[in-house]
Amino acid sequence: MSAARLFHGGLAVDADHAAPRRLDVLVGADGKIERAAPEIKPAAGVEVVDCTGKILLPGLFDMHVHLREPGREDEETIGSGGRAAARGGFTGIVAMPNTDPPIDSGGLVRYVRTLAREQSPVPVWTSGCITKGRAGQQLADIADMQQQGAVMITDDGDPVADAYLFRRALEYARHFDLLVACHCEVPELSRGGAMNEGARSYRLGLPGIPACSEEISIARDLQLARLAGGRIHIQHVSTARGLDIIRRAKADGVRVTCEVSPHHLLLSEDDITDYDTNFKMNPPLRTVEDNAALLEGLLDGSIDVLATDHAPHTEFEKNLDFASAPFGITGLETALPSLFSRLVRTGKLPWDILVRAFSREPRRILGLEVADFREGLPADFILFDPEASTHFSADTMESKSRNTPFLGQTLPGAVVQVVLGAELLLGRKQP
Ligand SMILES: [Zn+2]
Ligand SMILES: [Zn+2]
Known part of the structure; x- marks a missing residue:
């Protein structure tokens, strides 16, 4: 010793x-x-x-990470993702369940946790799917996944399009006080889109994803959460109006928390200048006005959590043209230096709020021990x-x-x- x-x-x-x-x-x-x-x-x-x-700083915690194992170990493994987390200053992460196969059973939750203990230098928790196979048809075995250690459920990558099924998921999860996290978009509105819809997408000739695709979905999910009770978490909020809908729901007593990614604070559609697919993610980069509104939300506490939505893709995949390339960028290693250089150092984001949103709150929301100097x-x-x-x-x-x-x-x-x-x-x- x-x-x-x-x-x-x-x-x-x-x-x-x-x-x-x-x-x-x-x-x-x-x-x-x-x-x-x-x-x-x-x-x-x-x-x-x-x-x-x-x-x-207390160890950072990222509650939104895609580790790609099982299924796409060429993009990331639990080991490499865990090392990237440590390099970025994270001492805990939560894996998203959109792997292949999707993490939709207690057995798969146990499998991921076992791999994590063997291969990752930092603790890795996992989420489980809301629906079986992430297919949006039937509820996954939520109780079994929680018993095996899943800390939340989400179909991230997609919304649960069926409102009735999503209501049942909320009601069911409420019995276990399990967090339900939502990737909000209306597929009928965003399908085929590659970037934020607006003057810039027209100019670049790229198919757009309207802000209202996300906002309508946030509003629906929060209305259902009000009806069903339970705890809901809105993932990667990217628009000012979406945040306002969450603010109103919070004021109204809905038990909602939400997260923003560093890229939605720091980058906008204006940064897409040469069809570089490393600026393509879902939700897409929005406007500079949205950047400002999201920062204000982080400062006033309307946004609870910073989360990277670390989404590794191989160079081969990202080398496709902008419209065809997959969504997603990595974030674990760039999060702290990018926030520090653009917001903390410039006096726009105080350290205590960064620590709250990137360390204390995600752990508190998930019922994990908070890192502190006590x-x-x-x-x-x-x-x-x-x-x-x-x-x-x-x-x-x-x-x-x-x-x-x-x-x-x-x-x-x-x-x-x-x-x-x-x-x-x-x-x-x-x-
Ligand atoms: Zn998502
Ligand atoms: Zn994600």
């Missing part, structure tokens, strides 16, 4: 403090936080990790160097797929260490 470690000289941010403050953290040999205080003198036999100039808790934090930078290339990224709009870029800020229990996940040289 390793010795106790003192993380000394750094600044910490958490969900309750907007500004970084001096904090030393002593982690015992058992991996638990023994002490956290502004100044801790190193005792004999304690290994000191110099954190001068570094920011300590004495007695398992060590679960990351070291972030605001003066370093991160380059995104095939050589530096852990994900098997590189379909990110940040490919080839260097962004300010770098995750230099991940501390999980007694383990240092990023090797010893970096901090």
Whole structure:
């Protein structure tokens, strides 16, 4: 067993403090936080990790990740996705169930969790499907999946188009207090679309996906949640109006939470300039007005969670023309540096809100232990160097797929260490 470690000289941010403050953290040999205080003198036999100039953040948590295993191990595996998560500063992720076969039974939930324990450096939870085979015809075995450890259900990739079936899913899940997460779109409105519908899609000659496809679906799901009770979570909100519908439902007592992805905050349809398919995802990049409204929603608490919707695809698939290429971009490794460089460093997003939305809230919503610097808790934090930078290339990224709009870029800020229990996940040289 390793010795106790003192993380000394750094600044910490958490969900309750907007500004970084001096904090030393002593982690015992058992991996638990023994002490956290502004100044801790190193005792004999304690290994000191110099954190001068570094920011300590509670480990991030991503409740929306596509790991592609089983079925598309050429795009990502649970192991490579777990390593990408660690590299990005995530100490917990939730796998989406749209694999091949889809995760729609207790047996498959158990299978994914077993693989995760064997292969991923960070804990991986999984969601289960709402409907069998994600086919939208009959409910999956929700009770069995929850018993085997599924932390939520979703048919992500598609909505549950049948409103009656979705109502039954909500009613059923309510009995187990299981979260129902929704990918909102009306297939009849978005089918064939490749990007946000509007002046820009007309100019580029690309088929559009109207904002109302998402907004109508959000409104329907929230009305059904009001009727059925239970907890509902709207995935990857991308439009100002969609967010307003959620705001109204929250004010009305519907038990709804929602998430926004970094790309829907940072990028817009205007960034699609040369048919680069690394800007194609679903929901699509919307307008700069939507970016601003979503940021406002994150700041005022209407948006509870940041989630990447990490969606790996091979170069071969993404090399198709814009209209034919699959939806989705990777996000685990780019999330923190991109948010830091564009929003935190510029004073638009305080650290405490980032920690709330990308660490505390997703864990709280899923009933998992929250990562914090409290004495007695398992060590679960990351070291972030605001003066370093991160380059995104095939050589530096852990994900098997590189379909990110940040490919080839260097962004300010770098995750230099991940501390999980007694383990240092990023090797010893970096901090
Ligand atoms: Zn989705
Ligand atoms: Zn997704």
